[in-house]
Amino acid sequence: xxxxxxxxxxxxxxxxxxxxxxxxxxxxxxxxxxxxxxxxxxxxxxxxxxxxxxxxxxxxxxxxxxxxxxxxxxxxxxxxxxxxxxxxxxxxxxxxxxxxxxxxxxxxxxxxxxxxxxxxxxxxxxxxxxxxxxxxxxxxxxxxxxxxxxxxxxxxxxxxxxxxxxxxxxxxxxxxxxxxxxxxxxxxxxxxxxxxxxxxxxxxxxxxxxxxxxxxxxxxxxxxxxxxxxxxxxxxxxxxxxxxxxxxx
Amino acid sequence: xxxxxxxxxxxxxxxxxxxxxxxxxxxxxxxxxxxxxxxxxxxxxxxxxxxxxxxxxxxxxxxx
Numbered sequence: 485x486x487x488x489x490x491x492x493x494x495x496x497x498x499x500x501x502x503x504x505x506x507x508x509x510x511x512x513x514x515x516x517x518x519x520x521x522x523x524x525x526x527x528x529x530x531x532x533x534x535x536x537x538x539x540x541x542x543x544x545x546x547x548x549x550x551x552x553x554x555x556x557x558x559x560x561x562x563x564x565x566x567x568x569x570x571x572x573x574x575x576x577x578x579x580x581x582x583x584x585x586x587x588x589x590x591x592x593x594x595x596x597x598x599x600x601x602x603x604x605x606x607x608x609x610x611x612x613x614x615x616x617x618x619x620x621x622x623x624x625x626x627x628x629x630x631x632x633x634x635x636x637x638x639x640x641x642x643x644x645x646x647x648x649x650x651x652x653x654x655x656x657x658x659x660x661x662x663x664x665x666x667x668x669x670x671x672x673x674x675x676x677x678x679x680x681x682x683x684x685x686x687x688x689x690x691x692x693x694x695x696x697x698x699x700x701x702x703x704x705x706x707x708x709x710x711x712x713x714x715x716x717x718x719x720x721x722x723x724x725x726x727x728x729x730x731x732x733x
Numbered sequence: 734x735x736x737x738x739x740x741x742x743x744x745x746x747x748x749x750x751x752x753x754x755x756x757x758x759x760x761x762x763x764x765x766x767x768x769x770x771x772x773x774x775x776x777x778x779x780x781x782x783x784x785x786x787x788x789x790x791x792x793x794x795x796x797x
Contacts, residue, residue, distance in 0.1 A: 499767065510756070546748040549755045556759070599762050603755040610751040706763060713770045720777045727784045731791060 491712060498709035505702030506552075512695040513551035519544065546610045551692075553603040555700035557625070559707045560596035561663045563589055564632070566711075568660035571653035583649035584722075586656055588714045590635050592707055597629045620673045624666035631659035 570586035573579070604622070609615050616622065638655055642648035688696065 503764075544748075545745045546751055548752050552756065552759055595762070595766055599759055602758045602762075606751045606755040606758075610748050706767070710767060710770060713767075713774050717770065717774045717777050720774070720781045724777070724781050724784050727781075727788050731784070731788060 491716075495709050495712040495716075498705040498712070502702045502705035502709060505698055505705060507702075509551060509555075509695055509699030509702055512691070512698060513548050517548075517551065517692050517695045518689070519547070544611070546607055549603055549607045551695050551699050552703075553600060553607065554696060555703040556596050556603065557600040558700055559703040560593050560600055560628075561667055562704065563596060563707050563711065564593040564628070564660055564663050567593060567635075567656040571656035574649060574653045575657075578646075580649065583653065584718050585715065586653060587639065588711055588718060590632055590656060591714060592711050594629075594632045594636075595710065596703075596707065597625075597632055600625070601629060620669040621666065624662060624669050628659070628662045628666055631662055635659060 566589040567586050570582045570589060574582035574586060604625075605615055608617060608622075635652060635655055639648055639652050642651060
């Protein structure tokens with residue numbers, strides 16, 4: 485009982501911390517972090533052909549999207565890891581609670597994946613002039629989104645509770661393999677158009693990294709809080725069902 | 734218009750709708766979802782409390 489109260493407080497603290505950190509990140513992104521110059525501009529005789537169009541913006545105001553797009557994407561990878569972890573724990577123990585945890589982790593992953601896709605698409609539309617380009621990062625992340633959706637389709641298609649949990653756990657573990665691939669693909673296939681935001685010896689300066697890290701911590705707090713609230717909701721539902729059954733006996 | 738301001742506006746204004754839309758979707762999506770989950774959680778915990786009381790009353794009645 486004491487532990488439950490602590491988790492409630494921790495969840496509340498995570499919501500507050502998430503709201504504060506993301507707000508601080510927002511302020512830093514727009515008022516403190518310096519603008520990013522495009523690598524190739526028409527003025528310097530450069531420019532980039534993307535989707536058949538010459539793209540050249542001297543200063544990337546649209547880059548401000550990245551201060552939240554990247555943290556949301558990283559949070560989606562981290563929460564998806566828990567789908568695989570709890571899936572593995574379920575297969576090892578057959579404890580139903582791990583199946584519930586894996587399902588909720590996948591649900592929260594989907595929320596962050598959708599937000600990543602929308603914010604990324606808005607950037608892509610402005611910078612590349614296209615809503616969608618089949619380049620390695622976007623493609624692997626799109627596959628990840630599809631796998632997360634298929635996870636729920638799979639669950640909905642199996643009636644037997646134990647079989648559903650086993651199949652979902654196995655699928656969740658396999659689906660997660662796409663996450664590290666998607667994260668690393670811009671490094672493995674450097675010809676891709678998607679920028680590598682975090683890299684050794686280049687990219688962001690200290691204030692830009694600080695802004696990204698603050699926003700990331702905020703997103704992680706919010707992700708944790710959402711997960712805990714959904715888990716409490718599911719446990720409460722299960723308890724109500726059990727109590728109602730005992731009342732009918 | 735001041736040429737520096739003109740340059741600044743020309744850089745910011747075209748991207749502004751996309752940046753604003755990205756942040757609007759992000760905040761509304763995330764905090765909207767949190768609000769929905771919190772509302773559902775409040776309702777389900779109130780329901781749980783009611784059911785727990787009913788079970789307790791049944792236990793007292795059965796015991797007396």
